[in-house]
Amino acid sequence: MNLPRSRYPATVREVAAALAARYADFDHYNLTEPLDELLFIICSTKTAESSYRVTFDKLKEAFPTPRDLAEASAEYIAKPIAAGGLSGKKSKSIRALLDAITARFGAPTLEPLRNMSDRDAEAFLTALPNVGKKVARCVLMYALGRQVFPVDTHCWRVARRLGWVRRTQKGGHCAPRDADRLQARIPPELRFSLHVNLISLGREICTARKPNCAACPIDLWCPRIGANTRAARRAAISPNGD
Numbered sequence: 001m002n003l004p005r006s007r008y009p010a011t012v013r014e015v016a017a018a019l020a021a022r023y024a025d026f027d028h029y030n031l032t033e034p035l036d037e038l039l040f041i042i043c044s045t046k047t048a049e050s051s052y053r054v055t056f057d058k059l060k061e062a063f064p065t066p067r068d069l070a071e072a073s074a075e076y077i078a079k080p081i082a083a084g085g086l087s088g089k090k091s092k093s094i095r096a097l098l099d100a101i102t103a104r105f106g107a108p109t110l111e112p113l114r115n116m117s118d119r120d121a122e123a124f125l126t127a128l129p130n131v132g133k134k135v136a137r138c139v140l141m142y143a144l145g146r147q148v149f150p151v152d153t154h155c156w157r158v159a160r161r162l163g164w165v166r167r168t169q170k171g172g173h174c175a176p177r178d179a180d181r182l183q184a185r186i187p188p189e190l191r192f193s194l195h196v197n198l199i200s201l202g203r204e205i206c207t208a209r210k211p212n213c214a215a216c217p218i219d220l221w222c223p224r225i226g227a228n229t230r231a232a233r234r235a236a237i238s239p240n241g242d
């Protein structure tokens, strides 16, 4: 459910603007065709960006059409993606996904999602094997242009540090209800921008082990920065206290 515009926290808009100024909504090479985007995300699981972009290209080279891929065994699918690691697991996932999609739509395609509501498309995707809210919302956002907010590891970490959301699950992982609560705090028109830019920030500056707060473009809004530091920075930006 989306709130009236005035009900979203002002700080979310300010952080979004500061991040957009720094990272310019770089899309991390995600794709606009929904099945390709789903396969791209599977290739990216626990894999460095430089490696998963290459393995996805190799997968597409080996199986140029979705039907080529749908007719291949997991063993053959594993070969072109081997360099990215976990190829046995990823190839079985791809095989299971293509079977489930073909069983529902009669062909290896996610194009019918374009005619579904956000809710129905997300329900379809999350019913697929090994597809959770994050992956489903990436497909919806990147490939279908829907105003949803996928919560990946970087978005989750930075949002918690900013105090936008609290974990409700032991171990600190993002539970599905946490993902919904965080999405509900973010104005729909800022969800794409914040998602891609929080990933950039999480990779470059707000890293898991050693955040470089001194270089952070959103430190003014972060509770981790002391009040005195914040006041000094605000004064430096606006010496008259404006």
Ligand code: SF4
Pocket (backbone or CB within 6 Å): 158, 161, 162, 205, 206, 207, 211, 212, 213, 214, 216, 217, 218, 219, 222, 223, 224, 225
């Ligand atoms: S100030 Fe530090 S902890 Fe806060 S968002 Fe920036 S890098 Fe992360």
